[in-house]
Amino acid sequence: MTTKRIIPCLDVKDGRVVKGVNFLGLADVSSPVKLAKFYSGCGADELVFYDITASAEGRALFTDILKEVASTIFIPLTVGGGINTVKDFDRVLKCGADKVSVNSGALRDPSLIPAAAKKYGNQCVVLSVDAKRVDGQFRVFAKGGRIDTGLDALEWIRSGVANGAGEIVLNSIDTDGVKNGFDLEMLHAVCEVVDIPIIASGGAGCAEHFKMLFHSLPKVDAGLAASIFHFGEVSIPDLKHALAADGIHMRL
Amino acid sequence: MIAIIDYGVGNLFSLKSSLAAIGAETIVTGNPETIRRASKLILPGVGAFGDAAMLLRQNGLDKSVIKEAGNGKPLLGICLGMQLLFDYGTEYGQHAGLGLIPGSVRPVREYIPNGYKIPHIGWNALRFPTGKPVSPLFRHIREGDFVYFVHSFCGADCEESIIASAEYGGLLPAAVARGNVYGVQFHPEKSGDVGLNILRAFCEEGETC
Numbered sequence: 094m095t096t097k098r099i100i101p102c103l104d105v106k107d108g109r110v111v112k113g114v115n116f117l118g119l120a121d122v123s124s125p126v127k128l129a130k131f132y133s134g135c136g137a138d139e140l141v142f143y144d145i146t147a148s149a150e151g152r153a154l155f156t157d158i159l160k161e162v163a164s165t166i167f168i169p170l171t172v173g174g175g176i177n178t179v180k181d182f183d184r185v186l187k188c189g190a191d192k193v194s195v196n197s198g199a200l201r202d203p204s205l206i207p208a209a210a211k212k213y214g215n216q217c218v219v220l221s222v223d224a225k226r227v228d229g230q231f232r233v234f235a236k237g238g239r240i241d242t243g244l245d246a247l248e249w250i251r252s253g254v255a256n257g258a259g260e261i262v263l264n265s266i267d268t269d270g271v272k273n274g275f276d277l278e279m280l281h282a283v284c285e286v287v288d289i290p291i292i293a294s295g296g297a298g299c300a301e302h303f304k305m306l307f308h309s310l311p312k313v314d315a316g317l318a319a320s321i322f323h324f325g326e327v328s329i330p331d332l333k334h335a336l337a338a339d340g341i342h343m344r345l
Numbered sequence: 346m347i348a349i350i351d352y353g354v355g356n357l358f359s360l361k362s363s364l365a366a367i368g369a370e371t372i373v374t375g376n377p378e379t380i381r382r383a384s385k386l387i388l389p390g391v392g393a394f395g396d397a398a399m400l401l402r403q404n405g406l407d408k409s410v411i412k413e414a415g416n417g418k419p420l421l422g423i424c425l426g427m428q429l430l431f432d433y434g435t436e437y438g439q440h441a442g443l444g445l446i447p448g449s450v451r452p453v454r455e456y457i458p459n460g461y462k463i464p465h466i467g468w469n470a471l472r473f474p475t476g477k478p479v480s481p482l483f484r485h486i487r488e489g490d491f492v493y494f495v496h497s498f499c500g501a502d503c504e505e506s507i508i509a510s511a512e513y514g515g516l517l518p519a520a521v522a523r524g525n526v527y528g529v530q531f532h533p534e535k536s537g538d539v540g541l542n543i544l545r546a547f548c549e550e551g552e553t554c
Contacts, residue, residue: 094469094512094513094514095465095466095467095468095469095494095513096467096468096469096491098467098468133537138467138468160358163358163359163362164358164362164365164366165362165366167359167362167363167366167534167535167536167537167540167541168493168535168536168537169493169535186356187356187358188358189356189358189359189362191359191535214391214392215464216464216466216495259464259466260466288462289462290462290466290467314467344468344491
């Protein structure tokens with residue numbers, strides 16, 4: 094059986110990891126390459142790199158870094174941020190990315206999903222969705238969670254999968270940053286409508302939250318988090334061992 | 346020198362980098378003369394069987410690979426590159442493969458119960474077949490080690506050649522071998538240290554100790 098996956102997410106701006114990273118024993122805590130090595134070494138099952146750069150120079154720097162990461166560590170890499178066209182897929186895949194995550198780009202142009210899936214295969218296309226409760230509905234938000242698109246998240250996800258998305262990252266804006274646990278209710282609703290891997294994001298504060306996630310929602314394949322890993326609040330090897338001891342299938 | 350065969354299918358960056366990381370010298374090539382001079386061959390590939398088989402034939406590389414493998418040169422097929430080693434594939438119609446390993450390629454769906462997601466994607470453990478010696482390809486790893494899979498089709502009718510399987514509702518062929526010809530369904534270049542150790546073992550094939 095495939096294992097559940099634990100995925101740290103790194104936000105990169107102008108070639109550096111941002112959002113504060115605080116590790117003991119890591120001299121350069123904002124170097125994407127060093128962090129990627131660190132996480133790979135401690136058993137991360139996959140890495141997500143999110144390019145939050147706005148400038149063209151920053152974007153070029155990002156692909157340089159991606160290349161360096163992909164020549165240093167050999168686990169699956171997902172890349173997101175600034176993916177608006179099939180050309181952007183090509184740009185990051187050539188640098189060693191395995192999967193490409195689309196969010197705002199697909200909202201602006203929904204034909205991006207089928208076009209990329211046709212060219213690179215469904216397994217390559219990750220649909221990342223920022224969702225929030227509005228009027229009793231899960232609503233899709235754009236621009237890093239700032240703009241309500243009015244779209245129903247479950248509908249948007251269903252159509253994305255029908256169009257060729259091979260994996261869903263569901264980030265609940267309601268639980269993000271609160272560290273009270275993943276949004277099990279929202280994730281459950283998504284599990285009901287799709288039959289492809291689902292990555293839960295937003296809300297993890299401790300190992301217990303990952304246990305609750307995988308025990309209560311067997312259809313969820315992976316848990317993604319950023320700051321709790323970066324700040325060492327949760328260590329990935331400890332987390333994976335705790336989950337395995339609790340009967341969850343892990344790569345140890 | 347290991348020739349990574351380039352026939353216009355897939356992205357070779359990670360494969361080349363992973364081989365560099367273990368100190369192997371590689372050349373990415375679609376040139377039959379370079380393939381002839383190489384000490385080992387790696388046949389990568391992603392995408393659909395029919396398209397890949399056609400591209401390989403279009404460039405005449407099918408003949409080069411069959412000839413070199415026939416001469417005893419170690420060959421490793423990865424993912425779709427493994428599937429191409431079989432007699433034929435059934436993805437979007439029936440297409441001839443290289444015929445280096447007896448068997449065919451069929452949808453994973455036919456071998457596993459409903460409720461399992463397709464593609465088979467993620468980390469899964471290698472199971473070695475009972476009653477067979479462990480393949481030299483796995484001399485640096487252990488049974489139960491995890492490797493990274495992404496596939497919707499798999500080897501079929503190839504029982505005799507199976508050197509490792511993965512449990513996913515049923516047993517799926519994870520690696521096959523016949524003499525100097527090896528195929529792995531998973532991605533060693535994305536399987537961390539375990540993957541590098543498998544590549545290292547392949548690089549040692551045919552070397553005098």
